[in-house]
Amino acid sequence: MKVSVTTLSLQDLDVDLLILPIGHMMAKARALQIGGPIGAALSSALIDFEGKPGETLLCYPTEGRARRVAMVGLGDPYDIDREGLRKAAADGNRVAMQTKASTVALCLPESGIDAEAAGQSLVEGYVLAAYEFDRYKTDSGELRSGTERLVLHASGDEKSARRGAERGRVEAESTITARDLVNLSPHEKTPTLLGKIVERSGRKYGYEVSVWNKSDIEKEKMGGLLGVNRGSVEPPVLIEMTWNPSKASNSRPVVLVGKGIVFDTGGLSLKPTKNSMDHMKADMAGGAAVIGAMEAIARLDIPLYVIGLVPATDNRPGEDAYVPGDVLRMHSGMTVEVLNTDAEGRLILADVLSYAKLYRPEIVIDLATLTGAQVVALGSQVAAVMTQQDEDADERLDTMMTVGNRTGDLLHPMPMHAHYANALKSEVADIKNIGDREAGSITAAKFLERFVDYPWVHVDIAGPAFLKKSLPYKPAGGTGFGVRLLTEFVRDYAYPKKR
Ligand code: BES
Ligand code: MN
Ligand code: ZN
Numbered sequence: 001m002k003v004s005v006t007t008l009s010l011q012d013l014d015v016d017l018l019i020l021p022i023g024h025m026m027a028k029a030r031a032l033q034i035g036g037p038i039g040a041a042l043s044s045a046l047i048d049f050e051g052k053p054g055e056t057l058l059c060y061p062t063e064g065r066a067r068r069v070a071m072v073g074l075g076d077p078y079d080i081d082r083e084g085l086r087k088a089a090a091d092g093n094r095v096a097m098q099t100k101a102s103t104v105a106l107c108l109p110e111s112g113i114d115a116e117a118a119g120q121s122l123v124e125g126y127v128l129a130a131y132e133f134d135r136y137k138t139d140s141g142e143l144r145s146g147t148e149r150l151v152l153h154a155s156g157d158e159k160s161a162r163r164g165a166e167r168g169r170v171e172a173e174s175t176i177t178a179r180d181l182v183n184l185s186p187h188e189k190t191p192t193l194l195g196k197i198v199e200r201s202g203r204k205y206g207y208e209v210s211v212w213n214k215s216d217i218e219k220e221k222m223g224g225l226l227g228v229n230r231g232s233v234e235p236p237v238l239i240e241m242t243w244n245p246s247k248a249s250n251s252r253p254v255v256l257v258g259k260g261i262v263f264d265t266g267g268l269s270l271k272p273t274k275n276s277m278d279h280m281k282a283d284m285a286g287g288a289a290v291i292g293a294m295e296a297i298a299r300l301d302i303p304l305y306v307i308g309l310v311p312a313t314d315n316r317p318g319e320d321a322y323v324p325g326d327v328l329r330m331h332s333g334m335t336v337e338v339l340n341t342d343a344e345g346r347l348i349l350a351d352v353l354s355y356a357k358l359y360r361p362e363i364v365i366d367l368a369t370l371t372g373a374q375v376v377a378l379g380s381q382v383a384a385v386m387t388q389q390d391e392d393a394d395e396r397l398d399t400m401m402t403v404g405n406r407t408g409d410l411l412h413p414m415p416m417h418a419h420y421a422n423a424l425k426s427e428v429a430d431i432k433n434i435g436d437r438e439a440g441s442i443t444a445a446k447f448l449e450r451f452v453d454y455p456w457v458h459v460d461i462a463g464p465a466f467l468k469k470s471l472p473y474k475p476a477g478g479t480g481f482g483v484r485l486l487t488e489f490v491r492d493y494a495y496p497k498k499r
Contacts, residue, residue: 001148001149001150003127003150003151003168004152005152005165006105006151006152006153007153007154007155007158008153010034010038010107011036011037011038011065013066013151013153015066015067015101015103015104015105016100017067017068017069017092017095018038018069018104019070019089019095019104019105019106020069020070020071021072021073021074021088021092021106021107021109021122022074022109023073023076024052024075025077026077027042027050027051028043036064037061037062037064038061038066040061041059041069045057045059045071051075052075053073053075053084054087056070056071056095057070057071058070059071068101072088072091072092072095074088074109080109080111080112082113082118082120082121083408085109085113085118085121085125086124086128086408088125089106089123089124089125089126090125090129090472090473091472092104092126093125093147094129097146100145101147102145102147102148103148103149104126104149104150104151105150105152105153106123106126106150107153108152108155114157115154115156116157116164117164119154119161119162119164120164120167122152122165122168123150123164123165123169123172124171125473127173128175128480129472130147131179132475133179133475133477136185167300170296171483171488174292174293174295174480175484176480177288178288178289178291178478178480178482178483179479179480180478181194181197181287181291181478182282182284182285182465182466182478183477184281186263186314189281190234190314191236191312191313192234192235194287195211195239195312198239201294201295202294206298207241207242207243207295207298208241208242208243208244209241210239210240210242212238213237214229217236217238220331220351222330222331222351222355223328223329223330223331223336223351224331224347225347225352227322228313228315228322228344228348229313230318231268231315231318232313232314233318234313234314236311236313237313238311238312238352239311239312240307240309241291241310242307242308243294243297243302243305243306243307243308245302245304245305248303248305249303249494252305252360253359253362254307254361254362254365254490255306255307255308255309255359256294256306256308256364256366257290257349257366258286258290258308258310258366259283259310259345259348259367259369259370260310260311260312260313261280261284261348262313263314263315264344264345265280267317267344268321268322268323269324269340279466283315284312284369285367285461285465285466285482286366286368286370286459286482288478289461289485289486290309290310290367290482291308291310292482293308293482293486293487293490294308296484297490300487300491302491302494304490304494307356307361311348315342315344322338323338324338327429331350332351332451335430336350336426336430337428337429337431339432339433339434345369346370346447346448349366349448349451350448350451353452360454362454362455363396363454364454364455365457365459365489366448366459367459367461367482368460369461369465370460370462371440371460373440374440374461378412379463380464380468381463381464382412382463383409383412383464383481384441384459385400385414385457385458385460386445386458386459387416387456388416388452389417389418393416396457397413399489399492400485401413403485409485414441415442416446420435421446421449421450423435423436423438424443424447431447441460445458459485461481461482464479464481465481466478466479
C-alpha cells in the first residue's frame with residue numbers, strides 16, 4: 001500500500017473513498033465546516049450518524065470528486081486517544097474493503113492529539129487492518145481487492161503529519177513482517193530457513209545478520225538450546241542481528257531477545273492437539289517480534305546500538321529427544337534438571353540471556369510465548385511484564401507500561417518476590433525447569449532471572465501473540481504483538497526527551 005500526505009482541499013481529493021473520523025455529536029458542525037458537495041452529502045446522512053465508536057455510515061456525494069464518503073465514529077471528542085484513532089481507521093478500512101475502494105483518503109480529525117501522533121495512529125490502524133495472510137489461498141479470484149493508495153489528509157501541520165504517517169507505515173509493515181512469520185507454515189520456517197529469511201531482511205534494510213550454526217552453538221556450550229534440539233531432525237540456529245549506526249548515542253548495546261521455538265510439540269511431555277499443540281507454530285512469536293523490531297529500527301534509522309538475538313529450534317519427541325530426568329549443563333555453567341520437556345522456552349532463552357552478558361548490555365528485553373499461565377492470568381490482549389527486584393525495578397516497569405499504553409501493545413506487571421524461586425529447587429541439579437502449578441508465569445521468569453546480571457525485562461506474550469478470534473485491526477492468527485512496543489521503546493531510549 002502506498003501512503004502519502006496531502007493538504008489539498010477535501011473537495012479536490014479524487015478518490016474512491018474519503019474516510020472522515022468524527023466525534024460524538026460532531027457531525028453537524030463538521031458538515032457545515034466542510035461545506036460544498038461533501039458537506040451536503042454528510043448533511044443528508046446526518047440523521048443516521050451519532051459518532052459513537054465503531055459506528056460507520058457511507059454516503060454518496062452527487063457532485064464533486066470523491067466517489068464515496070464514509071463517516072466513522074470516534075466517540076467523546078474530548079477523550080480521543082491513539083487506540084481510538086487506530087480503531088476508527090480500521091473501521092474505515094472495513095468500508096473500503098466492502099466497497100472495493102482502491103484509492104482512499106483518510107482525514108486527520110481535530111483532536112487533542114498532535115498531528116504527528118494522530119497521523120501515525122491512523123496509518124498504523126489502517127495498514128494493520130488491511131492485512132490478510134493469503135499465501136496459501138489458491139483461489140485468487142476470491143481474494144479481497146485491497147487499498148492500493150492511502151492518502152492522509154492534513155489541514156494544518158503537514159510536516160508533522162508526514163513524519164507520523166511515515167513512522168506509522170514503517171511500524172505497521174514491520175508488525176506485518178512478524179505476523180507473516182508467525183502465520184507461516186512450520187515446514188517453511190525451520191531454524192535454517194528462518195535464518196535465511198532474516199539474512200535477506202538484513203540485506204534489504206541495512207542491519208547486520210550472523211546466523212550461528214550447530215557447531216557454533218556447541219562451541220559456546222549452549223546446553224539448553226542443544227538439549228531442546230535433540231529430538232529434532234533440523235539443526236538449531238542462533239540468529240544474531242546488529243544495528244550499530246555511527247551516530248549511535250550508546251556504546252553498550254540495548255539487547256532484544258526473542259523465543260524462536262518454530263514448533264512446540266511439547267517434546268516427550270507431549271501436548272494434546274486440540275486447543276494446545278494446534279497453535280504452536282506461533283511459539284516463535286517472540287523471535288518474530290524481535291526480527292520485526294530490528295527491521296523497523298533500521299528503517300527508521302534510530303541512532304542507537306541495538307542487538308537482536310533469536311535462538312531457534314523445534315521441540316519434538318525424536319529418537320534422541322531429551323527426557324524428563326535429563327540434567328543439562330547450560331551456557332552459564334549452571335545445571336538444570338529437566339522435569340518437563342514442554343518447559344523448553346526458558347531453556348533456550350537462558351543460554352542466550354547468559355551469552356548476552358558478554359555485550360555488557362545497558363538493558364536486555366526478552367519476548368517469549370512462555371507460559372499457558374500467562375493466558376489464564378491476563379487473557380489475549382495483555383502481556384505480562386516482569387523484571388528483577390532491584391532499586392530501578394519500578395522505573396523499568398513504568399517505562400515499559402507507558403510505551404505499552406501508547407502503542408496498544410498492552411502490558412501488566414507480575415510480582416517477582418524472592419520466595420517464588422523456591423519452587424525451582426532441584427534434588428539433583430542447581431535448579432529444575434518447572435515449578436508447581438501455582439504462579440507459572442512468575443516461576444518461569446524466576447528461572448530466567450538466574451541467568452542475567454544486567455537490567456532485564458521479561459515479557460510473556462503467550463496470549464496476545466496469536467488470536468483465535470479477530471480484534472480491531474488484528475485478524476485471527478499472528479498479531480505481531482511486541483514489534484511496536486520494542487521499536488517505540490528503543491526510539492524513546494534514543495531520544496529520551498521526546499514522547
Ligand atoms: N509454548 C508454551 C506456552 C504457551 C501456551 C504459549 C499457550 C502459547 C499458548 C510453552 O513452551 C509451554 O509449553 N509451557 C508450559 C510450561 C509448563 C510445562 C511448566 C505450560 O505453560 O504449560
Ligand atoms: Mn512448551
Ligand atoms: Zn513453547
